[in-house]
Amino acid sequence: MNATTCASNGDTPIKVLLVDDEQLVRSGFRLLLDIEDDIVVVGEAATGAEAVDKARALRPDVVLMDIRMPKMDGIQATREIATTDALRTVRILILTTYDTDAYVFEGLQAGASGFLLKDCGPAELLHGIRVIAAGESLLAPRITRRLIAQFTAQRTANKAAEHRLAVLTEREREVLALVGQGMSNDEIGAELFLSPATARTHVSRAMVKLGARDRAQLVVIAYRTGLVTP
Structure with missing residues (x-):
C-alpha cells in the first residue's frame, strides 16, 4: 500500500527491516509503520543472524535493531552489516531499554547511526526512522547526549x-x-x-x-x- 502510494507521487518509500526477537514487538512496529505513506516494512527478523541475512537479501534503507537476541545479538549484527561493502547504504537505528544502556556506546562503535529508547512515542520513532534514512544520525535528543556521555566518560x-x-x-x-x-x-x-x-x-x-x-x-x-x- 505504501509503496504504491509513494510511487504514484514519484517518491521512493523508506524501506525498513524490523529486527526483534519478540513477535508482539515486531507486530506493533509494523502496525505503526504500515499506515505511513513514506515508509514500507520490507521484512522482519527474530535473530541477529537472520537480520544480517535479511539485510543482504532485501537491502533496506533502515534496520530497526533490537540488542538482546539469540544466536547473534544486535551489536554483532550491526557490526556485520556495517562492515559489509554491499550494505554501506543500510542505516541502523538501535532500540534499547534503560537496563541495556551499556550497549549504546558499543552499538555506535559497531556502526549504528543512532538509537532510541524502546518506550519512545510513535512520533519520535517515525522521526528517527526518517532522520536516519535521510543520511543523518539520531544524536540530537537530550537523552542521547546523556547516555553517550555516561558511557564514554568511563573511557578517559x-x-x-x-x-x-x-x-x-x-x-x-x-x-x-x-x-x-x-x-x-x-x-x-x-x-x-x-x-x-x-x-x-x-x-x-x-x-x-x-x-x-x-x-x-x-x-x-x-x-x-x-x-x-x-
Whole structure:
C-alpha cells in the first residue's frame, strides 16, 4: 500500500527491516509503520543472524535493531552489516531499554547511526526512522547526549587523542566538538557564524580525515579523545 502510494507521487518509500526477537514487538512496529505513506516494512527478523541475512537479501534503507537476541545479538549484527561493502547504504537505528544502556556506546562503535529508547512515542520513532534514512544520525535528543556521555566518560582520553586530532584544522576541531554535543549543521553554522553548507563541508572533511563512517562515529571520537566532556 505504501509503496504504491509513494510511487504514484514519484517518491521512493523508506524501506525498513524490523529486527526483534519478540513477535508482539515486531507486530506493533509494523502496525505503526504500515499506515505511513513514506515508509514500507520490507521484512522482519527474530535473530541477529537472520537480520544480517535479511539485510543482504532485501537491502533496506533502515534496520530497526533490537540488542538482546539469540544466536547473534544486535551489536554483532550491526557490526556485520556495517562492515559489509554491499550494505554501506543500510542505516541502523538501535532500540534499547534503560537496563541495556551499556550497549549504546558499543552499538555506535559497531556502526549504528543512532538509537532510541524502546518506550519512545510513535512520533519520535517515525522521526528517527526518517532522520536516519535521510543520511543523518539520531544524536540530537537530550537523552542521547546523556547516555553517550555516561558511557564514554568511563573511557578517559589518552596521549593518542592529540595525535589523532592533529590531522584536523582548528575550525574542524570546533565543528567536531559541536557535533559531539549533538548539534545539527544549521546549529553549528549559527554557533560559529557559518552557513549550513560550510558547516556541512567541515563535518564531511572531519569524517574523511578521521575515517568516520558517519556523524555518530564523530560523536564517539569527540568523547573518546576528550574533545567533549560530560
